[in-house]
Amino acid sequence: MKVYVVSAFCMNGSGGNKAGVVLDEFIPNSNVKIALAARLGYSETVFLSDSGKADFKLEYFTPKGEVPLCGHATIASFIVLRELGRLKKSEYTIETAAGLLKVWIDGDGLVFMEQNSPSFFEIIPNERLTSCFHPLSLDERFPARIVSTGLRDIIMPISTSNALEIMVPDFKAISILSKEMKCIGIHCFALTGSDIDNTPTAICRNFAPLYGINEEAATGTSNCALACYLHDLGIRPQRYIFEQGHNLSCVSRIIVELKTDTNILGVRVGGDGVVEGMLDKNTSIWE
Numbered sequence: 001m002k003v004y005v006v007s008a009f010c011m012n013g014s015g016g017n018k019a020g021v022v023l024d025e026f027i028p029n030s031n032v033k034i035a036l037a038a039r040l041g042y043s044e045t046v047f048l049s050d051s052g053k054a055d056f057k058l059e060y061f062t063p064k065g066e067v068p069l070c071g072h073a074t075i076a077s078f079i080v081l082r083e084l085g086r087l088k089k090s091e092y093t094i095e096t097a098a099g100l101l102k103v104w105i106d107g108d109g110l111v112f113m114e115q116n117s118p119s120f121f122e123i124i125p126n127e128r129l130t131s132c133f134h135p136l137s138l139d140e141r142f143p144a145r146i147v148s149t150g151l152r153d154i155i156m157p158i159s160t161s162n163a164l165e166i167m168v169p170d171f172k173a174i175s176i177l178s179k180e181m182k183c184i185g186i187h188c189f190a191l192t193g194s195d196i197d198n199t200p201t202a203i204c205r206n207f208a209p210l211y212g213i214n215e216e217a218a219t220g221t222s223n224c225a226l227a228c229y230l231h232d233l234g235i236r237p238q239r240y241i242f243e244q245g246h247n248l249s250c251v252s253r254i255i256v257e258l259k260t261d262t263n264i265l266g267v268r269v270g271g272d273g274v275v276e277g278m279l280d281k282n283t284s285i286w287e
Contacts, residue, residue, distance in 0.1 A: 001025050003040065003279040006076035009218035009271040011253040015245060016273060017218035019076040020045035030066060038063035040279075043213040046073035054093035054100055064212040067184070068097035069150040071113060071220015071254075071269050078103055078111040079273035098150040104268070112257070112270030115221065118228035121146035124154055124181070131173040132186065137163035139190070142233060147225040149267050152183040155222075155229045157190075161203045164190040165247060171209035178210040185210060187222035189242070191235070200253075201237055202226070204244040217245030218252035220269040227256035228264055236260075 002023070007016030020040040027033055027047065037045040044060050044067070051057035058077060060070040074094065081087050082105065092103045094113075102114040124144040130136055138144070139157035147155050154177070158164040167188075178185050185208030192200050204226065206219040227240040240256040252271075259266035 001280070003036075003045075004076075004080045005042075005276045005279065006079050006273055007276055008072040008075040008079065008273040009220070009244075009252040009254050010274050011243070011251050013272075013274060015217070015251040015253075017072040017216060017245070017250070017252055018042050018276065019070070019073040021073070021077050021080045022047045023077075023080065024049060030061075033059065033061045034063070034065060037061040043208075043216050044070040044073040046070065046077050048077050051095040054095040056092065057095040059097070062211045062213060066097070067151065067211065069221055071115075071222075071224070072218050074103065074113045075111045075220065075271055075273055078105070080275060082109065082111070083275050102268075104270075106270070110255075110270050110272055112255075112268045113220070115149035115224040115267040115269060117149070117267065118225065118232075118264055119148045120229075120232065121148070121152065122181070124156075128177065129156060132170055132177060133167040133188075134170065135163075136167055145229060146181060146183060147229045149221060149224040149228060151221045151225075152181070153222045153225050154178070154181065154183050154186045155226055156186050156188045158188050159190065161190040161192065164188060164203060164205060169207050169209075169215070171207070171214055174207050175210040178208070184208050184222075185213070187219065187226060189226055197238075199241065200243040201230070201235075201240045202242055203246065204242050205247060206244065215248060217248045217250040218254055218271075219244065220254060220271075223254045224256050224267050224269045227258060228267065231258055231260065231264060
């Protein structure tokens with residue numbers, strides 16, 4: 001068995017969010033996949049195999065269990081396929097627990113994946129959030145709200161990028177709230193106010209301790225939910241560019257594009273990636 005280590009959503013060839021990628025291995029037992037994900041220690045490990053419904057089947061595991069979808073792990077898996085010379089076309093379909101989705105390879109080699117159309121859920125009262133971060137300076141112009149394009153996340157607006165940087169998470173409180181609201185975690189953002197091309201729309205931090213991910217450097221699905229949230233509030237750049245991972249010294253860039261008329265008709269997220277290395281049975285991970 002070979003496991004590739006990939007940084008997805010890199011920015012200028014560095015940063016990004018690491019994922020384990022296992023290709024073409026038949027592992028029938030989910031507990032073995034969980035154990036492997038735990039040994040690797042990355043926020044997600046993706047297992048890619050043949051599918052009877054699509055070009056590939058992708059299964060995503062955190063160190064604590066399976067999740068239906070993971071943006072950066074999907075990008076990572078196609079970065080491996082790209083580097084191995086196995087991508088012969090520009091559009092693919094993938095089978096996931098969140099449904100059948102499309103993946104595109106653009107002319108620059110960036111990988112984009114389709115997300116489900118957004119679903120908007122409860123607005124979270126501010127008082128429910130105060131125990132989760134200290135100090136907490138919310139952007140009172142916007143509500144905290146549960147949004148999903150495949151995974152339910154609490155989208156939480158913060159007043160400034162400095163306030164976002166200095167806030168300290170209470171992982172126990174975040175886990176309790178996430179479990180109660182049936183969410184993966186909390187995705188915090190601060191708008192930059194910039195409308196210049198190729199500059200970030202917002203700076204983000206993502207917390208999912210309920211699934212063993214205290215803080216994540218790049219989160220594709222959560223940023224898709226954020227883009228849909230912002231579109232719903234009338235913030236509609238040509239494309240959404242999000243930076244994440246500043247507090248982890250691992251800055252990532254996530255690009256989200258929406259197809260719209262008056263409503264959101266399509267969502268896709270993309271970015272670049274780098275294969276950092278490969279682990280095999282002789283590596284200490286198997287000992």
